[in-house]
Amino acid sequence: MDYQKQKDKIIIRNTKDFDPKDILECGQIFRYFKCGDSYIVQSTNKLAKITKINNCFVIETKDVDYFENFFDLKTDYTNIKKVLERDDFLSQVIKKGEGIRILKNDFYEVVISFVISANNNIARIKQIIERLCVSCGERIENNIYAFPKLEKLCEKDLNFFNSLKAGYRGKYLYKLVKELQVLGLDKLKNLDTKSCRRELIKLSGVGPKVADCILLFGLGRKDVFPVDTWIEKVYHRYYESGLKNRCKISEYFVEKYGDYSGYVQQYLFYAQRELKDNMIV
């Protein structure tokens, strides 16, 4: 990855492996918005502004090292895509999101965010998380708030979580934050993928799919394949169609793509969602 770090900015020259639209709108993060020609991205209490300037993307932030890791800039996506493009179908799919990168977002923030995501749509997920941050998060700038700390959310009652208009997920969140505080966030992070997945599923509001999203977007594990409604459509339309169970479909993809599963899943999800029903010939 061709990029240069400075005190308060990162300059990215290799724009074919980095596109903020592809990265942010592929459903792995919910705290971002367009601001003129720029994108503002938030993670925990940190903030970055991405702008295209002269065939480069410039990431302006006070936390250069954090966002270098956040955008996974040390990983070579040219090589990842080269491997995957040996498959003719994937080659077509990747064209729809060539600038995708899998983010390394904050583990705890990802847990909360994807419990909210269950059986929900992205526009509404963003609104619910925004309400959560505005009501409980530290104020960073004018209308910018940090993601609330776990201790703060543990003080809140069930009524508060219901007021977020998260529907039946309110009671999951209420129980979840207490479970996380008792368990300790660091203990989960250091487990191997299968053990961690098994522990995550014990948390309230976390099932197989949400656990896979947490592993992928919060812990950088690429040997998982979250299966939601979009991916289920992709499976039945472009792969085999014999499996009905989403867990089995996930296993099918992980066996097929191994340590590239997370990347493939994200390319497929983005292409299917962007192009609706006419993804590929």
Place this chain on the structure above:
DNA sequence: ATCCAGGAAGTCG
């Protein structure tokens, strides 16, 4: 009005 969204939990067999 009915269906759908980055599904999970509860129940039943």
Place this chain on the structure above:
DNA sequence: CGACTTCATGGA
């Protein structure tokens, strides 16, 4: 174990 139902909310 697997299948089946219920669960809020809001946009299309």
